Amino acid sequence: MFKSGLADIARSLAAGEFSSEEITTAYLARIKEKDKELNSYITLCEEHALAQAKAADNNRAKGETHLLAGVPLAHKDIFCTSGVKTSCGSRMLDNFIAPYNATVVENFNQAGVVTLGKTNMDEFAMGSSNETSYYGAVHNPWDKELVPGGSSGGSAAAVAAHLSPAATATDTGGSIRQPAAFCGLTGLKPTYGRVSRWGMIAFASSLDQAGTLTRSAEDAALMLNVMAGHDPKDSTSIDIATEDYTANLNKPLEGLKIGIPIQHFTEGLNAEVEQNIRNALSEFEKLGATLKEISLPNSHLSVSAYYVIAPAEASANLSRYDGVRYGYRCEDPKDLEDFYKRTRSEGFGTEVKRRIMVGTYALSAGYYDAYYIKAQKIRRLIKNDFDAAFADVDVIMGPTSPHTAFKIGSQSDDPVTMYLEDIYTIAVNLAGIPGISIPAGLVNKLPVGLQIIGKNFSESHLLNIAHQFQQATDWHTQTPEI
Amino acid sequence: MEWETVIGLEVHVQLATKSKLFSGSSIEFGAEPNTQANVFDLALPGTLPVLNKEALKMAVKFGLAVEAEIGMKSVFDRKNYFYPDLPKGYQTSQLDFPTVGKGTLDVTLEDGSIKTIGITRAHMEEDAGKSLHEDFHGQTGIDLNRAGTPLLEIVSEPDIRSAPEAVAYLKKLHSLILYLGISDGDMSKGNMRCDANVSVRLKGEEEFGTRAEIKNINSFKFVEKAINIEVERQIDLLEDGGRVVQETRLYDSEKNETRSMRSKEVANDYRYFPEPDLLPIIIDDAFVEEIRATLPELPDAKRQRFLDEHKLSEYDAMVLANDLATANFFEAVVAVCDNAKLSANWVSVDLQAYLNEAEIPISESPVTPELLGGLINKITDNTISSKIAKTVFGAMLAGEGDAEKIIESKGLKQVTDSGAIEALVETVIANNPEQVEQFRSGKEKVFGFFVGQIMKESKGKANPAQVNQILKDKLTS
Amino acid sequence: MSISADDIAYIAHLARLQISEAEKEEAAISFKNILGLIDQMQSADTDQLEPLSHAIETSQPLREDLVTEKNQRDDLQMIAPKCEQGLYLVPKVIE
Structure with a gap:
């Protein structure tokens, strides 16, 4: 039962092989048993999940049902859930219970999907290893000494360890794709604006996008069918009709033109990871695709520009956490300034404070042009690079991460080393285009991720490409012993 | 030494929408504290702004009325600062690309002459909440009903040269916004507020002097007083060999003085940047023309x-x-x-x-x-x-x-019956032979006396023109 | 680009973060490294480029001017740290 993804569970529920209540109960029990070692959940929604499951079973009995009704799912703890704590991995929100659902959560609730719980994450999604969480590091199910990646590390670990068939996640610079790579999952970051950001706690508003961590491209398509769509409550949500993302899964890849960016295959890339990626690319050739070397000449600037833009936006986004209306508030402040400073310094962790400081600095008088405006111009350069590349090729492929998962604690000394983790994924967020990471091999029994980058609103095509690869290979069915 | 005053005004006008600039909360005046503050207004995590169409239309309407350049692309920015009545920790405003650009306003001065005051810009922004300083065990209470209320900030060029000119400009602006129906302009409710940038320089000097900004003046009368007292302060300071410091000052109407606002001591570094939660507002000619068609006679x-x-x-x-x-x-x-x-x-x-x-x-x-x-x-x-x-x-x-x-x-109907008036005239003439004699001997001033007497007799109802004619006839016949 | 302890203190104040002397030094070092990374941007010639602040280049959607919200004070103040008479309380604000 636990080897299944969303599609399988949905089929079993439809066939009456088990009820939603049964599968939900089973997952809850498994989480309680196994998650002590992984720490992938911050909050378990036991009562709530069982009530949702029963309701789904009742509706199914009455014949009114969505394809995913009764299927259990976990939400990254960045999505607000009415009546259930939403911490964003921070002490600041350890006591925060939103009186509303994020649009993403609401959409799943409407579809009858069961919320198992809220998954662990880097604090305010700031991290690439899930070590910055107030609730402690998450362990990679493939090797518990290793990180699962971040910031959606809890979602990735939970799905990889079969503590949930799939999970929602968010991606600001690689926070879905990198954990997907480290945990052997399919991780989709849709086009900016495709999925509503309403009720999703902001890190960097112009880069944040909700997406999926699943066991297959088919599952990602099923989830996106529920998540995608225009939301009038989010001004940056795009009013373009959604499609049935499962419709094109089975299209053959004959004639597909794949761009291989030379900049994603330079020093720094682990040789064995590279070999796995090259093998995967050969597989695509067998499926009828052609490969073409391309250049993304400014990709080396993406991390620098990102570490101005994301902290700048974050510095303002996180100003609301002041202990006045909700959240953490320091004890016995001696005056207003002490109140602000202690509330924020005690409520936020080191990495969050560091990024607030960097962002504040980049926006401060005298530095705005040299940093912020410069970064926005680099952002334009990077978008132009992609536009030029997509004139020649349909999609771009390369490694998701330069290496496989690393040891917990091994990169926490120098923030810059950690920032460079997202070197292949960050440009995608700057350009707003969609990207997906799929399992493409194992190095020393650790998963390797292949990143596929597409044009705006090409999710359906990306899922088709990923699905075809998954029909031809079995990397995505590999699973850790746990 | 002869000094010249230089004044620029920043006027905040509360737009007369039903709901807030970025949320569906009511902006009705006088509600119980925090009953008109929703999840967005309170800056709860994950909440997002969506722009009120009416506020945009009102801003454009104002722009058209002052013949300003309309920003076909305008951009909201975040202005960052911490204050308990500012829930998000930034105010959403417009910096480089305001909805309304350069325009002009003609103002009639006391001597009847007309002066054109330049308008630098007008931009949309959200209002903050209110801090209540009554004693809550030594703490301040925060009411966020007003947070997010749409404002139009209208910034003038430093074209104003005296306190009365400033008042004339403000009154004209007030008149205009009421004509446009974009605000009720009620200063007592703070729906129109004024900050004045005041400096002085020696007459003939090209360079502006260092200015002080007087915050939140809430009546026409106080504008005049605050500017005058500030000008006096600056001139005294300069004539004593001192320097004017660029700072924010508060006008105290009770003491009729301006004083430095200590809490804003640290130089403000607002770290403006484009609001990523809102896209640039792109409008086209059709949008503008539709609004132009609704402009009333100004x-x-x-x-x-x-x-x-x-x-x-x-x-x-x-x-x-x-x-x-x-x-x-x-x-x-x-x-x-x-x-x-x-x-x-x-x-x-x-x-x-x-x-x-x-x-x-x-x-x-x-x-x-x-x-x-x-x-x-x-x-x-x-x-x-x-x-x-x-x-x-x-x-x-x-x-x-x-x-x-x-x-x-x-019974106030005027008596126009000449017979009745004749009778009255005759009675009065008969009763005052002495005055008749005086009149006839050339003292024509007594004529007025007769008119007065007749009107008194008629209790004011006799038609004055007829009284004049008949009296004249009788006295000279 | 180097950054002084005073700069760090100034930025921390702007961001309303409390920072101890020891943290200041540590922050100065990590700042130096991060700024080193960021400064790689300066190598690119961007003179002819317009800054890009949004990945999508469409216009801001507009909302009809309708009051859609009801009084939710009781629910919203249930999660507030300190309230009295419907007001949020903070240490005394000095004007």
Whole structure:
């Protein structure tokens, strides 16, 4: 039962092989048993999940049902859930219970999907290893000494360890794709604006996008069918009709033109990871695709520009956490300034404070042009690079991460080393285009991720490409012993 | 030394929308604290702004009225600072790309001359909440009902040269926003607030002096006082060899002084950057033209029409056109009585005097345009004299009915029967032989005495023109 | 680009973060490294480029001017740290 993804569970529920209540109960029990070692959940929604499951079973009995009704799912703890704590991995929100659902959560609730719980994450999604969480590091199910990646590390670990068939996640610079790579999952970051950001706690508003961590491209398509769509409550949500993302899964890849960016295959890339990626690319050739070397000449600037833009936006986004209306508030402040400073310094962790400081600095008088405006111009350069590349090729492929998962604690000394983790994924967020990471091999029994980058609103095509690869290979069915 | 004052005004006008700039919360005045603050207004995590269309239209409308460049692409920015009444820790405002660019406003000065004041820009922004400093065990209470209320900040060029000019500019602006219906302009509720940038320089000097910004002045009277006292302070300072410090100052109307705001001591570093939760607002010509088509006749055009069409004096035309409600009242009176001159006098003198005294707006006048027009009709058809009309007007204010009814019930109808007037004249002449003698011996001044006596006899009801004619005939015959 | 302890203190104040002397030094070092990374941007010639602040280049949607919200004070103040008479309380604000 636990080897299944969303599609399988949905089929079993439809066939009456088990009820939603049964599968939900089973997952809850498994989480309680196994998650002590992984720490992938911050909050378990036991009562709530069982009530949702029963309701789904009742509706199914009455014949009114969505394809995913009764299927259990976990939400990254960045999505607000009415009546259930939403911490964003921070002490600041350890006591925060939103009186509303994020649009993403609401959409799943409407579809009858069961919320198992809220998954662990880097604090305010700031991290690439899930070590910055107030609730402690998450362990990679493939090797518990290793990180699962971040910031959606809890979602990735939970799905990889079969503590949930799939999970929602968010991606600001690689926070879905990198954990997907480290945990052997399919991780989709849709086009900016495709999925509503309403009720999703902001890190960097112009880069944040909700997406999926699943066991297959088919599952990602099923989830996106529920998540995608225009939301009038989010001004940056795009009013373009959604499609049935499962419709094109089975299209053959004959004639597909794949761009291989030379900049994603330079020093720094682990040789064995590279070999796995090259093998995967050969597989695509067998499926009828052609490969073409391309250049993304400014990709080396993406991390620098990102570490101005994301902290700048974050510095303002996180100003609301002041202990006045909700959240953490320091004890016995001696005056207003002490109140602000202690509330924020005690409520936020080191990495969050560091990024607030960097962002504040980049926006401060005298530095705005040299940093912020410069970064926005680099952002334009990077978008132009992609536009030029997509004139020649349909999609771009390369490694998701330069290496496989690393040891917990091994990169926490120098923030810059950690920032460079997202070197292949960050440009995608700057350009707003969609990207997906799929399992493409194992190095020393650790998963390797292949990143596929597409044009705006090409999710359906990306899922088709990923699905075809998954029909031809079995990397995505590999699973850790746990 | 002769000093010149240089003033630029930043006026915040609360837009008369129903809901907030970025949320569906009501902006109605006077609600219980925090009952009009929703999850977005309280800056709960994950909540997002969506722009109120009406606020944008109002901003554009204002821009068209001051013949400004309209920003076809305008951008919201975040202005970052911490204050308990600012829930998000930033105010969403517009910096580099405001919705309204450069425009002008013509202002009539005290000597009747017209001065054009430049408008630098007008941008949309959200208001903050309110801090209540009453004692909550030594703490401050925060009410966020006002947080997110749409404001239009109208920034003038430093073209203003005196406190009275500043007041004239503000009054004109006030008149304009009421004409446009984009705000109620109620200064007592803070729906129109003014910050004044004041500096002085020696006459003939090119460079501006260092300016002080006086914050949140909330009445026309205080604007004048605050500027004057600040100018005095700066001149005293400079003449004593001191320097003006660039700072924010608060006007204390009780002590009539400005004082430095210590809490804003640290130089502000607002770290503006484009608001990533909102996209640039792109509007097209069709959008602008649709709004242009809704523009009402504006004060200057109305004043000109009053001159051309109603042949009013410059002064009457200006006074009446300044206030839309007054102008509308005046035109409604004219529609009833077809006498613009008398209508102008009655509205701007008699009615206005009463309204000022009673402190009520013209919209709540107990004498309606129909009543006043009816009264004027009774003057022009000689039913009553202008003098008697004042008595009738008094009764109207007291709610005693229309002119017809009051004249009837009080028996105020003018006597125009020449027989009756002749009899009166004869009686008065007979009773005052001494004065008759004086008149006939060339002392023509006594004529006035006779008129007075006759009018007194008639209780003011005798038609004065007829009295004059008949008296003259009788005395000289 | 180097950054002084005073700069760090100034930025921390702007961001309303409390920072101890020891943290200041540590922050100065990590700042130096991060700024080193960021400064790689300066190598690119961007003179002819317009800054890009949004990945999507469409216009801001507009909302009809309708009051859609009801009074939710009781629910919203249930999660507030300190309230009295419907007001949020903070240490005394000095004007």
